[in-house]
Amino acid sequence: MLEWIESTELSIAIREGGLPYPIIGGVHLLAIALFGGALLAVDLRLLGCLMPSRPFSDVWYQFRPWKRLGFVIVVATGLLLAWAEPVRLYGSPSFWVKMSLFALVGVHALVFRARVYGHPEKLDPGISSQARLAAVLSLILWTGLIVSGRLIAFDASFEPVSPSEDRVTSHAVGTSVQGTSGPFGRIPTRLEIAPDRGDSRGSPNFTRPEPS
Amino acid sequence: MLEFFRWLVNSPWSHAMNSYEWVFPAVQSLHFIGFAMSIGTIAIVDLRLLGLGMRGQSPADLAADLEPWTRAGIAVMLTTGPLMFSTDAVAYHLNPSFQFKMVCLTLALLLHFTLHRRAVRPDASPIAAKLAAATSLVLWTAVVAGGRMIAFI
Amino acid sequence: MRTTIWKLALLCTLVLGAVIYDGAPVAAHHAFGSEFDANSPVLLKGKIVKIEWVNPHTWIHVEIKKEDGAKEVWMVEGGSPNTLLRRGANKNTFPEGTEVVVDGYQARDHSEKRANARNVTFPDGRKLFLGMTGTGAPDPEKFDTDKAKTINK
Numbered sequence: 001m002l003e004w005i006e007s008t009e010l011s012i013a014i015r016e017g018g019l020p021y022p023i024i025g026g027v028h029l030l031a032i033a034l035f036g037g038a039l040l041a042v043d044l045r046l047l048g049c050l051m052p053s054r055p056f057s058d059v060w061y062q063f064r065p066w067k068r069l070g071f072v073i074v075v076a077t078g079l080l081l082a083w084a085e086p087v088r089l090y091g092s093p094s095f096w097v098k099m100s101l102f103a104l105v106g107v108h109a110l111v112f113r114a115r116v117y118g119h120p121e122k123l124d125p126g127i128s129s130q131a132r133l134a135a136v137l138s139l140i141l142w143t144g145l146i147v148s149g150r151l152i153a154f155d156a157s158f159e160p161v162s163p164s165e166d167r168v169t170s171h172a173v174g175t176s177v178q179g180t181s182g183p184f185g186r187i188p189t190r191l192e193i194a195p196d197r198g199d200s201r202g203s204p205n206f207t208r209p210e211p212s
Numbered sequence: 213m214l215e216f217f218r219w220l221v222n223s224p225w226s227h228a229m230n231s232y233e234w235v236f237p238a239v240q241s242l243h244f245i246g247f248a249m250s251i252g253t254i255a256i257v258d259l260r261l262l263g264l265g266m267r268g269q270s271p272a273d274l275a276a277d278l279e280p281w282t283r284a285g286i287a288v289m290l291t292t293g294p295l296m297f298s299t300d301a302v303a304y305h306l307n308p309s310f311q312f313k314m315v316c317l318t319l320a321l322l323l324h325f326t327l328h329r330r331a332v333r334p335d336a337s338p339i340a341a342k343l344a345a346a347t348s349l350v351l352w353t354a355v356v357a358g359g360r361m362i363a364f365i
Numbered sequence: 366m367r368t369t370i371w372k373l374a375l376l377c378t379l380v381l382g383a384v385i386y387d388g389a390p391v392a393a394h395h396a397f398g399s400e401f402d403a404n405s406p407v408l409l410k411g412k413i414v415k416i417e418w419v420n421p422h423t424w425i426h427v428e429i430k431k432e433d434g435a436k437e438v439w440m441v442e443g444g445s446p447n448t449l450l451r452r453g454a455n456k457n458t459f460p461e462g463t464e465v466v467v468d469g470y471q472a473r474d475h476s477e478k479r480a481n482a483r484n485v486t487f488p489d490g491r492k493l494f495l496g497m498t499g500t501g502a503p504d505p506e507k508f509d510t511d512k513a514k515t516i517n518k
Contacts, residue, residue: 017420021364050278054268
């Protein structure tokens with residue numbers, strides 16, 4: 001199934017294109033900043049480090065739209081990035097750490113819905129220790145998400161293809177000998193070069209090597 | 213200048229970052245957290261100045277509350293950034309995206325500690341405040357974009 | 366301010382903890398010295414058997430014939446597709462079967478058949494700089510051909 005995803009136009013466009021990948025990555029980062037700032041404000045308020053004089057429910061409602069907007073953009077861009085390279089992510093331990101943390105975030109939201117996030121007005125007279133716990137856990141989880149997300153780039157399993165016998169190929173189909181292993185078993189890795197779509201950029205005459 | 217960059221590349225911290233596999237990723241992760249802190253909080257104040265939310269408090273209050281975190285974030289950035297730069301100073305300083313980022317960063321920091329501070333005060337003119345906020349958002353976005361593109365230019 | 370510093374310390378500990386917990390990072394991008402050995406230049410002469418034109422890095426698989434007739438495939442890392450597009454190359458620039466000469470720096474683990482490519486020279490003499498600015502690799506103009514270990518004849 002992952003290979004089917006990789007063969008879609010969208011996946012190829014992001015994976016092999018020049019600008020889409022960094023642009024999506026950049027938007028992902030900016031949304032992290034937006035979401036992170038709003039989340040930090042809310043959690044710090046719960047911990048009493050920020051705007052302690054303002055009622056919690058005020059702070060909560062004010063930052064919520066920005067948290068939501070940031071979250072939506074982060075998830076949307078994240079999905080696009082994942083759509084581009086599902087096989088690589090499948091084999092990336094950091095990616096699975098990140099997904100586990102994401103699941104924990106969901107659990108966190110559910111667990112603390114009743115006492116903390118569902119009725120913020122209840123915390124206006126005073127922040128309960130449970131709410132404080134929720135804030136600390138939230139900060140830990142989201143920090144972990146950012147870090148594990150970054151570390152995905154540093155996970156790599158590189159293997160050259162096996163030497164040819166007498167290779168007669170009309171299009172490049174290289175099969176990595178060992179495939180990609182992940183939590184659900186090993187899958188053969190097939191990164192085929194996408195058929196030429198007549199990308200007319202680039203020319204046979206190269207620019208000079210960059211001066212040092 | 214080139215001599216200084218060469219010296220940076222050969223400095224002990226640069227060697228540490230280039231020799232132990234985990235050091236560079238750790239520093240870079242801190243860089244990300246730092247920018248979430250600094251740029252995130254700056255964005256919130258800017259959005260308030262543009263009238264786009266957090267209307268419960270005045271810009272001055274909001275800015276005053278968030279400023280320690282903005283500064284902590286900036287401190288993290290200005291430590292982790294040069295550390296990463298020193299691993300390959302000679303090549304980085306030639307990278308056009310890096311140069312663009314540095315120009316925007318300088319302007320953004322200058323703006324933040326001068327006009328922006330005046331813009332959050334109650335006596336600031338609304339138009340000047342909005343202009344400062346919009347410029348700030350644009351500049352910091354450019355910084356992030358420039359940083360992202362370093363590896364792609 | 367004390368709370369801020371305490372929280373920052375907590376954050377740093379978390380980051381380092383996360384990094385260490387993640388096990389030994391296998392490859393460190395954007396920090397050349399962590400993955401590749403600047404003191405191990407290599408020269409590869411062979412034919413292209415595969416091109417991976419993918420973000421964030423392109424990879425070219427080159428099959429070389431050793432003196433005793435055995436075949437080995439090495440993979441060499443290039444810049445991102447955008448970087449190469451800007452230099453006038455595209456994914457059709459590397460057709461299978463093309464005999465090329467690649468110079469670069471071997472992975473730190475010398476048992477791995479992997480290198481960071483600097484230049485690739487095509488049969489008609491064209492030379493394309495594959496490296497990325499900001500990888501920490503030594504100056505491309507100063508590739509030490511004498512000291513380069515020729516992998517094959």
